[in-house]
Amino acid sequence: MSKKAGARLLITTILLTLTYGFSQAQADYRSSQQITTQLQSLSRQYSSLAKLQTIGKSDGGKDIWALTLGSGDIDNHPAIVVAGGVDGQYVVSTELALKFAEQLLASSQTDSVKNLLATTTFYVLPNVNPEATDQFFASLKYARTGNGRATDDDRDGQNGEDGYEDLNGDGLVTMIRVEDPTGAWKKSEADDRIMVKAADGETGGYLYLTEGVDNDKDGAFNEDGTGGINFNNSLTWDFPYFQPGAGDFPVADKENRAVLDFLFERWNVFALVTFGSSDNLNAPIKYNAGEASKRVLKGMLKADADANALVSKNYADIVGKKEGAQPVVQGGGFMEWGYFHYARYSFGTPAWSWPEFKMPEDSVAKAKYKPNKDKNKEVDYLRWAEANNHDLFVEWKPVNHPDFPGKKVEVGSWKPFAPYNPPFSLVADISDKQNKFILKLASMKPQVKIENLAVESVGKGMTRITADIFNAGTLATMTELAQKTRWVRMTKVEMTLTGSQQIVSGDKVKLISSIDGGDKVTMSWLVKGSGSVKLSAGSAQTGIDTKTITLK
The missing domain is CATH 2.60.40.10 (Immunoglobulins)
Structure with a gap:
């Protein structure tokens, strides 16, 4: 058998082991405390393969964990970083990072996985911003990106004076729509629950705002609430100065410093995989000679863009091709830092996107849907969710609003976190595919x-x-x-x-x-x-x- 054929057989064996060698009864996403408990359990159960350490504390005093997987001379084996929680809205990211560790360790008694862990090191950082992701489990749920530090997001000299209010008492922060002739929003013709921006020359008729009131009477709603620093906007490459959530300067917060200090001491890292909002796996970053030749680098160098394209192709072969995907690169991001300022192969993916809605063939069932002429993705996602019995949307209900006396005001729209995270019943399949990709990337490591x-x-x-x-x-x-x-x-x-x-x-x-x-x-x-x-x-x-x- 040739060396390449042997390598293919080895990676196939590992993939089959991970797919069928692990199962866990779990009903929903896990909080930072549940993640901590599971990490501690894994490090005890697999003490020879898993080393757990806290690399720092969040601004709110929660542990930032790093789980090192491997055996032998782990510091001198090629390593992959698997990171979750960089963007607090993506709670699925923490789950995927943790499930990777769980499945790999659960299969560690097989010869193929033993050999993998004896030659490759994995640094799993499941939740680098626990305050943000834990908002998913709070009594008042809203999609949060910032850590626990008080910030003055509207720069008026006060911290947190205009946050969200739960106007309909359901424990969820959604949206309000206000009938107003000056509004720039309108109802979708395909589904009047979905709001769309009026095109140039069109009449809108609605204001569309986050749920709450204008506490500081400055004409803006909820612009200075809990605030905090967004881990995924506050790193060094192309730092977004003066933007809410970015902080006063790069790497100003405990979470960022803890993660970067940890990684700068790991000389064996050859690649990072980040679950979050940045994306160069569904669509690779293309080489741009102008961007790549700037004194302050703004684009990938040619050989690295070629490597990104190769890895992206392998990702598509395993996970599935996302039609129409474009790379997502953002200033201050972790995936971006991993390449531009850490100089490693760095890959990012949200791991999941809205499923396609297929119009039913039955004429009676089909008749209840209005034509979606604009191919509005929110309309299709809402239809898919309802067809598959997923409760992701709050139906619009009227409320009395102190800032809009005499006007019709309704509360509703997507539940917090729903646009960014799959229903939990889908996570096991998503995890299997992402794990297969990470193992494929491990098989591509320089040796x-x-x-x-x-x-x-x-x-x-x-x-x-x-x-x-x-x-x-x-x-x-x-x-x-x-x-x-x-x-x-x-x-x-x-x-x-x-x-x-x-x-x-x-x-x-x-x-x-x-x-x-x-x-x-x-x-x-x-x-x-x-x-x-x-x-x-x-x-x-x-x-x-x-x-x-x-x-x-």
Whole structure:
């Protein structure tokens, strides 16, 4: 069997093991406390493979956890970071990161997974902003992105003076629509529960606002509530200055510093997978020469864009192709930081998108739907949800509103978090596909091997040693950007001598900037002496291969 065929068989075995080797009775998403309990349980049950540590505290005093999975010399095995919770609205992200760890550990007694964990390290950060994601479990539920720090989002010198109000008493913050001739919104013709922006030249007739009142009487609604800093808008690349949730300067908060400090000490990381709002897996970031040549880099370098396209294709093959997808890149984002300022392969995905609604064939059933001429995605998603018995929408009900006396005001729209997260019954299938992708990415890791080793005597006590320093992986040993930043460690080739041995020709130590996947660098040495020498090659993010060579 060829080496490539063997690798394919190994990864297929692992995927089948993960798909069928794990099940867990679970009815809904988990809070930060439930996540903590499960992480502690995993670290106890799989103590030889799972190391749990708190890498810091959130602004609200909650632990930020890192779970390291692997065996042997974990610091010198190529590593993947799996991160969730970077965007608090995506509670599914924390679930997917945790389920990856659960499923991998549950399968760890099989030979294929044992071998994977003995050669690859995984750093799982399931919830890097627990205050934001825990709003899903609060008595007043609203989609939140900020941490626990009080902020002055409207910059009027006061913190949190204009937050949300639950006008209809259902414990959910949704939207209000107000009949007003100056409004720029209107009801969708396909479904009058869905509000759409009026086109140029059209009459709207509705104001469309978040649920609450104008507490500070500045004409804006709920613009300065709980606030907080959004982890996914407050990192260093293309920082969005003066934007709510970004903070006064990059990495100003405890959560950001804890995560970045942890990662900057992990030299073996070759790739990051982030579940959240940024996306370069459903559609890769394309190379743009102008953006990539700016002094402050705004676009991917050519080789890295090519790698993104390759990984994205593999993602589509496993997860399914999302038609019409476009890459989503945002200033201050974690996925973006992972590439532009950490110089690793960095990938992001929301992991889920609204399912397609298929119009029923039956004429009676079909008659209850008005034509969706604009192909409005919200209309289709609401129809899909109702057809599949998912309660995701609050029907519009009239309320008395102090800011709009004498006007018709209604409360309703999507339940908080519903637009960003699948119904929980879908999560198991989503998790299986995302886990398969992460394992596929692991199989593409850069792997430096010493191959075609040749040893021959050339007389006068000297031995010629020739070897190929070969990258057996698919991805290059470092990104093209890493070659420019000089932060990621290069492939180090070292000949270690003992006693009176000496190198007559060749480098005792040589640093190789990068080796493409499937490529090699041929090196040779002329060594004088007897006994044996040691040849090592690699780096933390590629693994280190060592050969002991007997001199002739």
